[in-house]
Amino acid sequence: MIYRIRTIAALTIREAARRRLLAALVGITVAMVGLSAWGFDRLAHGGALTSGESTLALPQSLILFMFMFSFVVALSASAIASPSVASEIESGVLMTVVTRPIRRGEVIIGKWLGLAALLAGYAAAVSVLEMGVVDWVSGYLPPNPVLTTVYLFAEGLLLLTLALLLSTRMSTLAAGVVGIALFGAAWLAGVVGFLGTTFGIGALRTIGRISRVVLPTDGLWHGAIYYLEPPSLLRAHSLGQNENPFFTRSPPSWVYLAWVGVWFVAVLGAAILSFDRREI
Template sequence: MTLSTVPVIAGLTLKEAARRKVLRSLAVLTVLLLALSAWGFWRLEIEFGTLTSGESKLAASQVLNLVMFGLSLIAALGTAFLAGPTVSGEIESGVALAVMTRPVRRSAVLAGKWLGLVAFGTGYIVLTGLAQFLIVLATLGYWPPHPVEGLFMLAGQTTVLLTLGLLLSTVISPMASGIVSVGLFGATWIAGVVGQVGDELNNSSVAAVGEISRMILPTDGLWRAAMHAFQDPGAVEFAAGFGASPFLSMVPTPLAYYGWAAIWAALILGLAALSFQRRDL
């Protein structure tokens, strides 16, 4: 009963996400960002006539990473504000009480909702990411060296954030859980930039800010792994003498970090299940 419940709840969560106003807002923001990026890359292609090969690769890599960060931010906003109403919103409306009167475990319901949100976030990342790659290919003739790996990392980033949103939604209101999730997402990214500056200045104390933040919330670490997959290797070598850039990842992410991100998500999902189990409906 429990195993068969999970895919059913996942499907219902996907349908519910498709009906929410958040999805329409996501669609509008995405279309605007893709349109602006197409215009920006077109203008960049015109300027390439005065740039060297190294400069053109550096410009293409940085602008692509900038746009992909915008898409990841839209995905973060969408999944965070979709995850919030998934638990606390249904509890407040009484929907959860109606579901729980049946022989269905709360852990199975939560797992189904998590799976549905992961499918939603991953689908969004893949579709919009491929659309952006095609825009870059059409305007600049550039294709990222490891697109699948990069999109997988962005999907992982989205999964981490929505898992956190699910945990928060079991203890606070839907709006508050979304705001806190997005706020932590932004704070972690800023801490990562600060840590990158510390690396450039050889200041271990400042660099530790980024390292610690990436362990507490793995979103920025996965984002930097995605950047490294999207950018041209020659751009990194060319940029070495220009100092730190928030839209270039100078070193690859250790494989062990991916394992930590998976363990982190599993622990947070387990805490969410425990919190949901103990919450009064």
């Protein structure tokens, strides 16, 4: 079983390399990191901010940049996962594969692992580049770059898993669009929840909570934020500031992380079941 899963995972990775998907992503990322390096340099050495202002501006700016990269990671995850089954069914590529002595579940797990490896590589590269460059030009390094990267990757992996499930039943385009739309809706529901908390509107607060359970991308993004926040930033917000899309008081709880684990297993299991029952 491992052998067959590994075969499909290796094929998935090789496809990304051959299609120059990785090269394109790396090119865009390097350009964005270069731009951010220039911005951070201006922020740190431009002379417009006092040292006290810098200690708040640098981490908040880094959170904003990492937010942008979290979008890129999530959108890339959806973009690579949505065609992985749908387009291969449409083109007939999968017909010659699934008639071999391989279980359909092994095809899905192999693809998931291959795509997850690509995503992990990209999330790690983005984090190292961005945080490394910021450290280099401004001397600021967030408190836990590793856990930030892990949360960034987990957020992308979540969307990747969802897009893979959608890809077993929808066309490539539909799976991609629905995946990205759900990701956007989950983020917006997080903002709605923040407004509900700020203005004491219970219904809006509930929407935010429910969305974090149904699609935990926003919850994981807040995990990434927490490990980007230095103590100075947490102290500055200690006067009753509520969570918002770019600030959080505490890391996700173990219960929440356990739920995310259950979510992964359930959605991946649904993808396997769905593909197993799919007529090709």
